[in-house]
Amino acid sequence: MAATASDEQADYVVVGAGSAGCVLAxxxxxxxxxxxxxxxxxxxxHPMIHVPAGVLKLLYNPLVNWNYATDPEPGIAGRQIHWPRGRVLGGSSSINGMLWIRGNPADYDGWSQMGCKGWSFDEVMPYFKSIERYAPGDPEQRGKSGPILVEDYRTTLDLTRRFVDAAQQAGIPLTKDLNGRQHEGVGFSQMSRNGRFRGSTARTFLAQARGRPNLRVETKAFATRLLFEGKRCVGVAFRQKGQDRQVRAAREVILSGGTINSPHLLQVSGIGPGAHLKSIGVPVVHDLPGVGANLSDHYAIRISHRVKDAVSINELSRGLxxxxxxxxxxxxxxxxxxxxVSSAQAFARSREGLASPDIQLLFSPASYDHNKFGELEREPGMTIAVSIARPESRGTIMAKSSDPFVRPSLKPNYLSVPNDLRVSLAGIAIAxxxxxxxxxxxxxxxxxxxxPGVTTPEALSDYIRQQGTTIYHIVGTCKMGEDPMAVVDARLKVRGLTGLRVIDASVMPTVTTANTNAPTIMIAEKGAALIREDGGV
Structure with a gap:
C-alpha cells in the first residue's frame, strides 16, 4: 500500500474510513x-479499541475521537450534549458499544414508501446477510460468510437472564433473534466481533483489502473541500502533515465522513442551502437546501438500581x-x-395502535457514576436505558465559517416535539x-x-430534560429521497451533481428503531453494489 496520495487520479476517492468507508474501500x-x-x-x-469492554475509555479520548458537543439545547435545560464520533480507522465502529442490530423491518419499508426505491426490508436483506457471519441464525434470515463475525454475548451474567425473564413477566414477549423478522419483544444482544476482539470495519473489511496495490489508505488526512468542474465533482483537497494536497477521481468521489462531517464538507465546498452559505462567505456551487437538515438522534434516559444477591460488572471491574x-x-x-454496553434489549410500544415499537430498552448489568463520565459505580448495580426509538424531533448541522477547520453548529433540538417526551415517560413506566x-x-x-420519590409526570419530565442524553445514533443530514429536502437519490447520488455520492448514516431518511452501526454498514454494502451497477458514474 502506497504511503502518500499524489495529485494524479484514482478511480474512486472515499472520504472517511469509518463504518461505511472501510466497506467501500x-x-x-x-x-x-x-x-x-x-x-x-x-x-x-490504541489498545482500548480492541478490548470490547474498553469502550468506556474511548468515549472522550481525543486521540481517536472528534469529541463534538452540541449547541446549548433549550429543550433539555440549556445543556450541551457530548457527541463522541470516531476519528480513527474504523470510525465510530472502532469506539462504539459493538451492538449488532438491524432495526425493525418497518424502518426500511418506511424508507421505500418515502420514495427510496430499492430500500425496503426485503430489498436490503441480501446486503445485511452479505456483511455478517452469524452461526446460530436461520440461514434464510442471517448471513453465514460475511466479513464481520456476529456473536451472542460470550459471557452472560445472571442479571441479564433475569432481565429477560422480568420483561416477559411484564408482558413483553420473548424474541429469539432480535435480528430476525420479529424485531419486537425482548431478547439477548448480539455483538460485532473479530475473534475475541472488537469487530470494527477497519479490522474486518479494510484488513481483507490491505494487500491490494490499487488501494491507498491515507491517515491524518483532513478533507478541506471538494473539487468541481462545473457541476461535476472531480476530486478532494485535503491537509496532511501540514501540507495541502489534492487527489482527483476519474469516476467518483464518495463521502463517508458520517452525519456531521459529510454535510459539513458539502457546505464548506459550496453545496447546501444557498442563503446560509452566502452568509458565511462560501461561494455557492449548488443550492441544495436539505444539506445539514433532518438531523435525528435517539435521546435516552437511564433508570438504575442498586443490586443484591447477584454479580454486576461494577465489582468485576476493580482490584483483584x-x-x-x-x-x-x-x-x-x-x-x-x-x-x-448492553447485554439484552427489549422493543415495546408506548401506546396501543402503533404499527411498530417506538421504545428501545437497553439493559446493562452495571450502573454508572454520574460524577465521573465513563466510570462505573463501586457498588453493584444494573441499568435500563430508555431510548426514544422513533423520535419526531429534527435538528440541523450547519457550517459556521468558510474555514473547514471551524466546527459546525450542532442543533439536535431534542424533545422539541412533545410526543418525544410522552414516549420517554411511557418508556420509564415500562422500565x-x-x-x-x-x-x-x-x-x-x-x-x-x-x-423512588420521582413519580409525577412533572418531576419525571424535569428528570428527562435535565439528565437525558444521546446514545450516539445521529443520522439523516444528507437524507435520501425524492422530496425537495432530499440530498441524495435512491442510488445515493447527490442531486443535481455528477461524480459525487454520499454513503454513510447521514443518508437515512429516518433513524432506525435501534442501534445504527449495522444499518450503516449495510448502506455501504448496497452503495458499493449501486456504484458497480452504474459503472462508477
Whole structure:
C-alpha cells in the first residue's frame, strides 16, 4: 500500500474510513479499480479499541475521537450534549458499544414508501446477510460468510437472564433473534466481533483489502473541500502533515465522513442551502437546501438500581477481580472484558395502535457514576436505558465559517416535539414495571436514579430534560429521497451533481428503531453494489 496520495487520479476517492468507508474501500478495490481512502484520524493502534469492554475509555479520548458537543439545547435545560464520533480507522465502529442490530423491518419499508426505491426490508436483506457471519441464525434470515463475525454475548451474567425473564413477566414477549423478522419483544444482544476482539470495519473489511496495490489508505488526512468542474465533482483537497494536497477521481468521489462531517464538507465546498452559505462567505456551487437538515438522534434516559444477591460488572471491574477477568479474557476470550454496553434489549410500544415499537430498552448489568463520565459505580448495580426509538424531533448541522477547520453548529433540538417526551415517560413506566417484576425485584435494593420519590409526570419530565442524553445514533443530514429536502437519490447520488455520492448514516431518511452501526454498514454494502451497477458514474 502506497504511503502518500499524489495529485494524479484514482478511480474512486472515499472520504472517511469509518463504518461505511472501510466497506467501500474493500468492495470498490476488489476489481482492480484504483481507490484512495482518506481518514482524518490515525491508524487504530490504541489498545482500548480492541478490548470490547474498553469502550468506556474511548468515549472522550481525543486521540481517536472528534469529541463534538452540541449547541446549548433549550429543550433539555440549556445543556450541551457530548457527541463522541470516531476519528480513527474504523470510525465510530472502532469506539462504539459493538451492538449488532438491524432495526425493525418497518424502518426500511418506511424508507421505500418515502420514495427510496430499492430500500425496503426485503430489498436490503441480501446486503445485511452479505456483511455478517452469524452461526446460530436461520440461514434464510442471517448471513453465514460475511466479513464481520456476529456473536451472542460470550459471557452472560445472571442479571441479564433475569432481565429477560422480568420483561416477559411484564408482558413483553420473548424474541429469539432480535435480528430476525420479529424485531419486537425482548431478547439477548448480539455483538460485532473479530475473534475475541472488537469487530470494527477497519479490522474486518479494510484488513481483507490491505494487500491490494490499487488501494491507498491515507491517515491524518483532513478533507478541506471538494473539487468541481462545473457541476461535476472531480476530486478532494485535503491537509496532511501540514501540507495541502489534492487527489482527483476519474469516476467518483464518495463521502463517508458520517452525519456531521459529510454535510459539513458539502457546505464548506459550496453545496447546501444557498442563503446560509452566502452568509458565511462560501461561494455557492449548488443550492441544495436539505444539506445539514433532518438531523435525528435517539435521546435516552437511564433508570438504575442498586443490586443484591447477584454479580454486576461494577465489582468485576476493580482490584483483584479485574485482574482475574483480564487473565480470563487473555486465555479464553470470555469474561467481563467481552462486554459491550448492553447485554439484552427489549422493543415495546408506548401506546396501543402503533404499527411498530417506538421504545428501545437497553439493559446493562452495571450502573454508572454520574460524577465521573465513563466510570462505573463501586457498588453493584444494573441499568435500563430508555431510548426514544422513533423520535419526531429534527435538528440541523450547519457550517459556521468558510474555514473547514471551524466546527459546525450542532442543533439536535431534542424533545422539541412533545410526543418525544410522552414516549420517554411511557418508556420509564415500562422500565419500572420490568424492575418490579419478580425476576428482577428479588435483586433490587432500591432505585438509584431517578429515585423512588420521582413519580409525577412533572418531576419525571424535569428528570428527562435535565439528565437525558444521546446514545450516539445521529443520522439523516444528507437524507435520501425524492422530496425537495432530499440530498441524495435512491442510488445515493447527490442531486443535481455528477461524480459525487454520499454513503454513510447521514443518508437515512429516518433513524432506525435501534442501534445504527449495522444499518450503516449495510448502506455501504448496497452503495458499493449501486456504484458497480452504474459503472462508477
Amino acid at each position: 474493500n468492495r470498490l478495490s476488489a476489481d482492480g479499480s484504483r481507490v484512495v481512502l482518506l481518514e482524518a484520524g490515525p491508524r487504530d493502534w 477481580r479485574l485482574g482475574r477477568e483480564i487473565a480470563r479474557w487473555l486465555t479464553t476470550g470470555r469474561g467481563a472484558l467481552t462486554f459491550g 419500572r414495571r420490568i424492575f418490579a417484576a419478580p425476576a428482577l425485584a428479588r435483586h433490587s435494593v432500591a432505585e438509584i436514579t431517578p429515585g
